[in-house]
Amino acid sequence: MTKLIKVQNMISFKTNNSVPNQFLITEFDKFGNLIKETFQSYRSIIVTRNCTNGQIILDEKYWNYSHTTSKYRNEFMKEDTKETKTKIKSGEYKLENLNN
Numbered sequence: 228m229t230k231l232i233k234v235q236n237m238i239s240f241k242t243n244n245s246v247p248n249q250f251l252i253t254e255f256d257k258f259g260n261l262i263k264e265t266f267q268s269y270r271s272i273i274v275t276r277n278c279t280n281g282q283i284i285l286d287e288k289y290w291n292y293s294h295t296t297s298k299y300r301n302e303f304m305k306e307d308t309k310e311t312k313t314k315i316k317s318g319e320y321k322l323e324n325l326n327n
Contacts, residue, residue, distance in 0.1 A: 249267075
């Protein structure tokens with residue numbers, strides 16, 4: 228299967244500026260349909276979103292690593308840390324090692 232992967236710096240909602248060391252990775256199928264979005268902070272993958280089934284997987288170690296990581300994870304997910312914790316506890320979001 229052919230796919231296209233695009234990497235770009237996150238854009239801050241507040242300032243509308245590019246944010247250093249915070250990346251949005253998007254994957255498209257050969258027809259140009261978005262299939263997966265990933266948020267990466269520095270060299271660590273923080274969260275992936277499967278755009279075909281909506282499944283969210285957070286990295287078990289780094290998902291809530293620092294204030295900066297949490298700030299941009301919240302922007303990526305369009306929710307706050309409290310909501311994320313609730314969804315992890317309920318099983319809606321999965322925790323896995325995304326960085327091995």
